[in-house]
Amino acid sequence: MKKHLFLALILLVNYAAYAQTSRDIKGIVRDSTGTSVIAATVKYIVGFDTVFTRTDIDGGFTFKGVKSSTFLLTVSSLGYQTLNKRFLYKDAETSLALDPIILRQQNRMLNEVVISGTPGVTIKEDTIVYRAADYPLRENALAEDLL
Structure with a gap:
């Protein structure tokens, strides 16, 4: 009985630790000259869920605590063409x-x-x-209506 209880406890702790694993996506946005694109909008889209962030002064962005799956990343900024790209995020990667x-x-x-x-x-x-x-006036208006 103790063995079964111990085994269940170990599996439960392992499952809880796995569920709390933080998965992050990091990236940098640059233009064709290599300059960082500041304040670009970056969207992380999975199914009907969408998360937004903006790039920092170095053009970097981070999405924390995301699910492992295939996702779409959309990057847009004023003066630049919008970029849509699909990625695969595997369970093994943290x-x-x-x-x-x-x-x-x-x-x-x-x-x-x-x-x-x-x-x-x-x-x-x-x-x-x-x-x-x-100054538009009604027809037949008096001069004092204008004043």
């Missing part, structure tokens, strides 16, 4: 260090912007002149 993730720049050119107009208010020495056309 920590997964990813190769550097390289983001390519996204080139978007803005068209020429022309700003034109006339000022609604003009200051002449000691007088302020307002352009009446800038």
Whole structure:
């Protein structure tokens, strides 16, 4: 009886220790020139579960306490193309260090912007002149409605 109780206790302790094993995923995000991408959004997606983090000043990120499985990593940042990549995380590994993730720049050119107009208010020495056309009024309104 003592042997069975001892064996059950050993299995229970071993199972609890295995369940508490922390699994981490670490990686670095860089651009095509090798510069760290700061504050990039990194998503860890397994099924319907999603966890977000941001890269630090060195471009590094860490996901702690993740499950072993196939997961999708999505990395995005302003001015860069979004990267989606699948990984397999095996039970035997307690920590997964990813190769550097390289983001390519996204080139978007803005068209020429022309700003034109006339000022609604003009200051002449000691007088302020307002352009009446800038203030819509009802039809047949009086001059004092404008004031």
